[in-house]
Each structure stands twice: as C-alpha cells, then as structure tokens.
Amino acid sequence: MFPKTGKTFPDGEGFTSSTYASLIADILKSELGNSHQAHKTLMRWTGANERTAKNWLSGANGPSGEHLLQLMRNSDRVFEFVLRLSHRPAVLSNQRLEEVRNSLRITADLLSEVMEIQDR
Known part of the structure; x- marks a missing residue:
C-alpha cells in the first residue's frame, strides 16, 4: 500500500514516482510512438484528457488508479511491466x-x- 504522504514506492525497492513515470513513458512511446496519434490512442483507451496523455508520454507523470487499469487492459507491455513491478510471477x-x-x-x-x- 502506498503511504499517504505521496506517490513513492514502499520498501526501498529503488522505484520512485519519477522513475515509474519515465518507465511507463518509455513503454508507451515504444508501443505507440510520440505523435499526436499516440495521445489520441491513450485518450481513447483511458478516457483521460489530452494534457494527461501528453504528461504520460513525456514522463512528467505516471498513470494511477483507473487509468493504469485501462492501460493494462489495452497494452500487454504495460500489463507485463506492472506484473514485474509488483514482483508477481511472470x-x-x-x-x-x-x-x-x-x-x-x-x-x-x-x-x-x-x-x-x-x-x-
């Protein structure tokens, strides 16, 4: 469970919210590219607004909650990343x-x- 004081990963696993955001950005860019079409695809997949989608692709912010679940539903790479991040069996x-x-x-x-x- 995340601490209530921010978006940091517990247990000192070496992940911070900024590395999470940049890793998600790398995955999304490798799958969708970094074009206007990529933003539109993310918006369609998640219902997020364009600014949010751009922030995900730039690595400024990472998706959370419902948006992350929607990304996992639509992207096998994001799904596999979350499994690895949660230390679940491959x-x-x-x-x-x-x-x-x-x-x-x-x-x-x-x-x-x-x-x-x-x-x-």
Whole structure:
C-alpha cells in the first residue's frame, strides 16, 4: 500500500514516482510512438484528457488508479511491466502466446520445406 504522504514506492525497492513515470513513458512511446496519434490512442483507451496523455508520454507523470487499469487492459507491455513491478510471477499475455505459437508454426513449416528439399 502506498503511504499517504505521496506517490513513492514502499520498501526501498529503488522505484520512485519519477522513475515509474519515465518507465511507463518509455513503454508507451515504444508501443505507440510520440505523435499526436499516440495521445489520441491513450485518450481513447483511458478516457483521460489530452494534457494527461501528453504528461504520460513525456514522463512528467505516471498513470494511477483507473487509468493504469485501462492501460493494462489495452497494452500487454504495460500489463507485463506492472506484473514485474509488483514482483508477481511472470505471466505471458494471450497476444504474446499467439505470437510465439505463430513463430513456432512458421519455423516448423520452414523445417518441413528444408527436409523435403533434402529428401529429393
């Protein structure tokens, strides 16, 4: 639980509200970019206003409460970041699992093709 005197992370884990904000900003920028469209996407995902979305992308402030939950719902990277930050066991999102499955299928198809060529 956060102390009532501010937005700092308890237990001296090395996270402060400013590092939290900058890490969230890095995740959002890597996923959405830093364009006007990124602001609009964040606004659509969370219902936040444009200034708030810009502050998240710049790292000036980090999302809290409902906004963080909305980001986690829409962004697998934010979801995974929050899991790591909370020291929970690693959980792969459905999208990541699908990506791995598709990658394995492509690899298996390539291996089959190579084996067929070698058998000729």
